[in-house]
Amino acid sequence: MTMMQQLTKGFWKENPIFVISLGLCPTIAVSSSMTNAIGMGIAATFVLIGSNLFISLMRSIVPDKIRIPVFIVVIATFVTIIDKLIAAFSPALSASLGIFIPLIVVNCIILGRAEAFACKNGPVDSILDAIGMGTGFTLALLLIAFFRELLGEGKLFGHVIPFFSSDPALIMIMAPGGFIIFGLLIALKRHMDSKGA
Amino acid sequence: MTSALISIFIVAVFIENFVLNKILGLCPFIGVSNKLDSAVGMGTAVTFVMLMAGVTTWAIQAFILVPFKLEYLQTISFILVIAALVQFVEMVVKKTAPALYQALGVFLPLITTNCAVLGVALLNIKKGYGLVESAVNSFGGGIGFFFALILMAGIRERLDVSEIPTTMKGPPIAFITAGLLAIAFMGFSGLV
Numbered sequence: 001m002t003m004m005q006q007l008t009k010g011f012w013k014e015n016p017i018f019v020i021s022l023g024l025c026p027t028i029a030v031s032s033s034m035t036n037a038i039g040m041g042i043a044a045t046f047v048l049i050g051s052n053l054f055i056s057l058m059r060s061i062v063p064d065k066i067r068i069p070v071f072i073v074v075i076a077t078f079v080t081i082i083d084k085l086i087a088a089f090s091p092a093l094s095a096s097l098g099i100f101i102p103l104i105v106v107n108c109i110i111l112g113r114a115e116a117f118a119c120k121n122g123p124v125d126s127i128l129d130a131i132g133m134g135t136g137f138t139l140a141l142l143l144i145a146f147f148r149e150l151l152g153e154g155k156l157f158g159h160v161i162p163f164f165s166s167d168p169a170l171i172m173i174m175a176p177g178g179f180i181i182f183g184l185l186i187a188l189k190r191h192m193d194s195k196g197a
Numbered sequence: 198m199t200s201a202l203i204s205i206f207i208v209a210v211f212i213e214n215f216v217l218n219k220i221l222g223l224c225p226f227i228g229v230s231n232k233l234d235s236a237v238g239m240g241t242a243v244t245f246v247m248l249m250a251g252v253t254t255w256a257i258q259a260f261i262l263v264p265f266k267l268e269y270l271q272t273i274s275f276i277l278v279i280a281a282l283v284q285f286v287e288m289v290v291k292k293t294a295p296a297l298y299q300a301l302g303v304f305l306p307l308i309t310t311n312c313a314v315l316g317v318a319l320l321n322i323k324k325g326y327g328l329v330e331s332a333v334n335s336f337g338g339g340i341g342f343f344f345a346l347i348l349m350a351g352i353r354e355r356l357d358v359s360e361i362p363t364t365m366k367g368p369p370i371a372f373i374t375a376g377l378l379a380i381a382f383m384g385f386s387g388l389v
């Protein structure tokens with residue numbers, strides 16, 4: 001696999017959300033607006049890059065039996081760093097993401113990549129994998145948030161969009177809208193894949 | 198006092214249901230809701246772990262992190278405690294009830310990465326609950342999870358035998374069903 005493929009596989013072909021279905025809780029919970037989606041995407045990508053790099057560097061010295069607790073401590077350290085950074089530089093984002101920032105610790109994408117990729121590959125490949133998967137996660141969040149914010153509030157990034165803003169369907173930015181839009185999008189992705197194959 | 202606790206419980210189970218309102222713990226909600234028996238097992242195990250985790254993490258926050266000004270270690274310490282707790286529960290269940298242990302199988306270790314468990318621990322601290330309130334809120338959250346899981350499993354057993362377009366089979370239809378369930382649960386708002 002070339003470096004380019006290593007980087008881009010997460011964008012679409014092995015997209016962590018739509019194909020592997022990992023990390024669903026933050027996906028649906030924070031995708032109610034584009035701004036939240038970007039914030040969550042960047043935070044998760046930062047944690048993913050940090051944890052993939054460190055786990056890849058430590059992979060030969062960590063005994064197999066205790067690898068999961070070690071991974072979790074590494075991940076939790078990076079989550080604490082990003083949590084404090086967001087709280088300091090963007091209190092509004094910190095307030096709207098709420099407990100979903102500390103909950104990045106239990107996001108299956110990050111532990112999943114550590115277990116499936118970083119503990120078997122070198123640091124360069126692991127960073128590329130992390131950037132690819134993080135970007136794929138962010139793109140998926142943005143796609144869901146695009147529909148939810150447009151239909152639910154008639155806005156994009158907080159800017160009012162004419163026509164959609166006249167009578168928005170509020171349900172779309174609440175929990176049920178997230179479930180339904182997400183269900184329709186994975187059905188669409190499957191449909192496109194089955195056409196292509 | 199009692200009525201306040203009852204209202205915390207009802208809010209946790211119905212109005213702010215962990216799965217359908219707060220969107221926590223989706224992986225097991227979608228993954229383990231294929232069959233009713235496994236849903237019951239998973240729901241019971243999660244409820245128990247949530248109650249234990251809610252109480253333990255409250256104690257850690259109140260007696261260790263706050264007195265020593267170590268609040269920034271909250272995320273790390275909570276996740277380690279939960280992981281240890283799940284291991285402990287696994288060992289106890291294995292010794293005392295081997296049949297239950299067999300039935301729960303792989304679901305037990307997976308509870309560590311269930312975000313409802315860490316979520317309830319963080320929410321208890323955030324809302325400033327005391328020990329008893331934390332316990333009631335955690336237990337209510339677990340029951341709410343149990344309830345949502347069982348409802349979903351019941352619906353999905355019916356979905357299996359109905360005609361669904363191929364692209365919608367499995368997860369897509371499960372999410373749309375969850376969305377409709379969540380709309381139904383919105384009817385509970387204003388109950389307390």
